[in-house]
């Protein structure tokens with residue numbers, strides 16, 4: 384599979400997908416330069432309120448396994464076997480993710496994951512990393528790039544340029560500016576803010592084997608555990624309006640709000656007011672574009688091609704799948720980029736759209752439905768079916784988080800399962816109604 388190539392590949396963005404991509408390409412024998420607008424993250428510190436811990440699941444792990452990085456990454460991850468639902472009143476309730484209760488998604492800090500990938504990529508022969516290089520211009524015809532650096536503008540050229548530069552991608556912006564693609568950006572009227580639950584007496588303040596959810600209908604908070612025994616909470620709330628981030632201005636109002644809606648959180652989060660007042664509100668949205676590649680020489684992947692809302696915990700997992708698929712396409716096309724990039728786009732675009740839609744739908748489930756007794760009953764029925772029909776009935780959550788079944792296939796399969804289930808339940812109901820009717824008629828006759 385690996386061959387030596389003379390043609391350099393420029394990867395713009397040394398985030399999660401850029402570093403993984405550089406590692407995959409270097410293993411194929413490509414000289415790769417990773418250009419990153421920020422300084423080396425391994426020497427810097429994380430911006431306040433932007434730590435983000437991710438749920439890493441099977442798709443991401445599958446990619447890491449392929450380069451032998453899974454064990455190193457998992458050493459810093461904490462398994463979460465289910466959701467812990469925190470009602471306003473009463474005890475939290477645990478809902479296992481899988482039928483047997485044994486499968487887990489993994490909480491990991493985005494920074495730690497990024498650093499592990501960067502260290503792996505930078506150590507491979509042929510990989511160079513240029514930090515403090517912000518792409519500001521790209522000629523898609525020649526591959527000439529202009530970067531802003533602390534020393535001034537720098538020009539570089541590469542026959543293949545890959546944009547892994549995140550949701551606000553400059554590479555995508557350049558292609559847009561040259562009229563080579565169309566994009567749509569759908570922002571939610573919700574934003575997010577990070578808060579912290581520190582360790583209590585040296586231990587986790589909540590069960591560390593669960594992803595904690597406070598579903599509140601129009602708002603929601605989640606908390607994921609960290610190896611230092613703290614939890615990073617993320618509050619999702621409208622950015623504007625009477626009940627929104629903008630509506631709480633004073634420490635007293637913040638405390639009142641949390642005492643009313645998140646009463647069990649208040650005693651666990653001593654820095655809540657300070658964090659609420661000073662941590663930024665992040666934006667959430669879906670990015671779509673019709674072309675992920677141009678002329679087989681410029682390509683997009685990860686959030687640059689298809690940023691999604693975080694409610695299925697799949698953005699990074701999906702970005703890692705892009706890298707695996709591009710590598711597969713290069714294999715199949717004997718490293719002919721002009722064939723591999725269109726093939727990669729063809730295979731991934733429908734899948735990215737499917738997870739974008741499932742992620743939006745999961746927001747409603749997480750902030751609202753998880754708390755309802757009907758939802759909890761339906762999850763129990765689903766798990767019973769999974770146990771009764773192993774491999775034949777598999778829940779959407781299981782297929783998304785614990786398999787590498789393509790996302791578009793997950794949607795088709797779940798739709799089909801629901802149709803069959805609907806028909807079976809409908810048929811059973813009709814049979815039951817018929818039997819009851821017949822019994823009533825017999826009774827009347829008798």
Ligand code: FAD
Pocket residue numbers: 395396397398399400401418419420421435436437438439493516517518519547548549550551552553554575617665684685686687693695696697698699700701702
């Ligand atoms: P990024 O990680 O954004 O990396 C882009 C890189 O490009 C950065 O290093 C940036 O500095 C660099 N860059 C940008 N512009 C330029 C430029 N002009 N020149 C050079 N470099 C540039 N995903 C999951 O899988 N599971 C989760 O549980 C999850 N939770 C999330 C929670 C929140 C609150 C958010 C916001 C996201 C979450 N995600 C999750 C999504 C995940 O963080 C992203 O999908 C993932 O980081 C995308 O990786 P990427 O490499 O495409 O982009």
